[in-house]
Amino acid sequence: MVKTIEWKDNKVIMLDQSRLPIDVAYIECKDYLMVAEGIRKLWIRGAPAIGIATAMGIALAAQEISATDFEGFTKGLDPVFNTLIATRPTAVNIQWAVDRIRKFLDAGKDEPIAGLKALLIEEAERILAEDIEINMAIGRWGAQFIHDGDTVLTHCNAGSLATGGYGTATAPMLIAKEQGKKFQVIADETRPVLQGARLTSWELMQAGIPVTLITDNTAGALMQKGEINLAIVGTDRTVLNGDVANKIGTYTVAVLCKEHGIPFYVAAPMSSIDFSIPTGNLIPIEEREPREVTHIFGTCRIAPEGVKVRNLAFDVTPARYVTAIITENGAFKPENLKELSRPDPDLEKLRIRV
């Protein structure tokens, strides 16, 4: 499996996904500002992967702090937290990683600073390992929805490249393949940044899963012809009532699925569920620069000079379009997410089983 991100020799090595599939190039980040730049410029993308990058960026910054007392040390990390949080306002995993590291630091406040620095590296690597475990669990709960002969639609990239490994939306596909199921995948190319064309089709080809690339315009026609059996997508942030923020165009896929009676699944690690936000209309939606739309790869111009552009990076799919949210703890109806936010939910009772 291609390594998305790793900690090596006191540097963070990340695959520059903005150049895939033309070039497979790794970038060595020697300081946290470069990690932040990588998150902002989409060298690394995908909710779980940027959570891992955040933790590794913090560990990197920590090594450079000269304070010898705990207060000075954590004070030195404050601008690091703020810089990382500001890179991608819609992604909950950056905040999640910052919160986890903050708690980790509080628990270790009696450690010597040199020890804390080493522990932060270990913690970042633990987040990576846990992510892979979580994705495999999502894969096991999600694979039940894929049957022999199915064609699965996916949008954007919630694949291995978006995570530490296995992916979220792709984990049910990889596990279904391990289970010997025969199925194929249709990948929406996912304009403007083309994660489906560049990343999803590439990594599914590498995994030996039959994949066909289409333009985002084509999914509706294939559904109309009865050629798609289910859709599985990822999420950047899912909220308490089951509304799902994900890559722009996901809502369109969900509407098309509803119109054709096709189940629409969202693979969501618990870390991407934001129980603090009651409904999807309260999720901040990032608008990105026009150039992503007017220039392919930043170079190939496709639109008139000076044209006005609206470039919403995400949309919100209301819970009523979602058949199930697949987490590492099981697959659930979106309206049951609020049960999961309570202490000791009866998971066995809430889980959807085919």
Place this chain on the structure above:
Amino acid sequence: MVKTIEWKDNKVIMLDQSRLPIDVAYIECKDYLMVAEGIRKLWIRGAPAIGIATAMGIALAAQEISATDFEGFTKGLDPVFNTLIATRPTAVNIQWAVDRIRKFLDAGKDEPIAGLKALLIEEAERILAEDIEINMAIGRWGAQFIHDGDTVLTHCNAGSLATGGYGTATAPMLIAKEQGKKFQVIADETRPVLQGARLTSWELMQAGIPVTLITDNTAGALMQKGEINLAIVGTDRTVLNGDVANKIGTYTVAVLCKEHGIPFYVAAPMSSIDFSIPTGNLIPIEEREPREVTHIFGTCRIAPEGVKVRNLAFDVTPARYVTAIITENGAFKPENLKELSRPDPDLEKLRIRV
């Protein structure tokens, strides 16, 4: 207004739309094979424009035929008809132009061949002039649906560039502007060939109509926010029951419109209505080469080498999604199209008026 196609000095001059908006280049077609190549390679595109190109291509071929009797002359045109019809199987206007020229020839079979050759040029130029008249009529019937403050969504290019002038889907916009209405347009970029980004946004900017370019993925999110009031699209072929074949993605726009209670209009010159086909599922749908999807402008690669691609060029929007079909004879409910196919329909009774 930019000239899409014209007859000049015994040549057909066409704007190479495949290079817009980067280059504004005209191609001189000296023989009908080059006209056919232009239709096939999308130098010229849009149902009415390729009907005009077909008639001009035939006129061009006619000048080269050496037969001196009517039978030999028309026999010489048979391969021309066949070559032109084979260029784009979904487009009804090529067949329409061929049929018109065939009838025109039959009516002139007593003319000397030299006279017929000149008459074919006149007839091709008449088709161009009539097309502009037709589009202005579509514009007058369609402008009633555009109100002050509206935002109009359009997909692909059914603009001046797709016709002799004024366009079909854009004609209501141009006439509404002439009527002093204040409104704006959202143009779907329309992957894979990007007619919306390259052509529609360009020609609306030239016409002084405020236009915003979006990816095809964005229309759903804007509808959800209440930012789109109506959609107007063109058609490559509309059939007896009101089903509409148009650029891939049109069906998705129609489904989204239905989901949000937004009216969905189709601008269709009578020449694009094929009364011989009862329902949309019988319309042949062209599948085009993968390279349109994997390479932008044929050069900028965006997908892995060897990836499998499904590239449907058109989709079919069932009549139940269509609010009205706007023709040069008025706007009609799609279920009333069959009335128009009967002799002496009561147009006044059938027309929709706001």
